Amino acid sequence: xxxxxxxxxxxxxxxxxxxxxxxxxxxxxxxxxxxxxxxxxxxxxxxxxxxxxxxxxxxxxxxxxxxxxxxxxxxxxxxxxxxxxxxxxxxxxxxxxxxxxxxxxxxxxxxxxxxxxxxxxxxxxxxxxx
Numbered sequence: 001x002x003x004x005x006x007x008x009x010x011x012x013x014x015x016x017x018x019x020x021x022x023x024x025x026x027x028x029x030x031x032x033x034x035x036x037x038x039x040x041x042x043x044x045x046x047x048x049x050x051x052x053x054x055x056x057x058x059x060x061x062x063x064x065x066x067x068x069x070x071x072x073x074x075x076x077x078x079x080x081x082x083x084x085x086x087x088x089x090x091x092x093x094x095x096x097x098x099x100x101x102x103x104x105x106x107x108x109x110x111x112x113x114x115x116x117x118x119x120x121x122x123x124x125x126x127x128x129x130x
Contacts, residue, residue, distance in 0.1 A: 034065060038119045043068045043077070045116040051083075052127050058089035061096070062124045066116065088125035093117065 033049040044067045051063035062084050070077040083097035087108065094106040111117035 037123055038116055047120055047123055052124055054128055058087050060086050060124055060128050064120055086121055086124055091121055
C-alpha cells in the first residue's frame with residue numbers, strides 16, 4: 001500500500017514540475033503585439049511586431065492576421081492567421097502555416113499587387129533592417 005502511495009505521489013510531483021516549467025511557455029504563446037497595417041475593401045491586415053524573425057540570407061518569418069470583410073449581410077467575415085516567410089530582397093512570400101496548420105507545399109510568390117500583402121512585406125522587411 002505504501003508503495004502505491006509513493007508511486008502516486010511521485011507521479012503527481014513529476015506532473016507538477018512539468019506544468020510549472022511550461023507555465024511561462026503557455027503565457028508566452030498569448031503575448032502578441034498586433035499592429036493594424038492597412039484596411040481596404042477586402043479587409044484588414046495586422047502584423048505581430050514581436051514575431052518578426054530573421055531566418056537566413058534575406059528571409060524573415062512573420063505572423064499576420066487577416067480579417068476578410070463580409071460579402072453580404074448574412075456573412076460575418078473571416079479571420080485567418082498566417083505564418084509567412086518573406087524574401088526581403090525579392091519581395092516574395094510563402095505562407096508556411098494557415099490558422100495553425102502547416103502548409104508544407106507552399107511556393108514562393110509575388111503579392112500580385114495585393115496592397116495588404118505589400119504592406120506586410122514592406123513593414124516587416126523595414127523592421128528587420130532597423
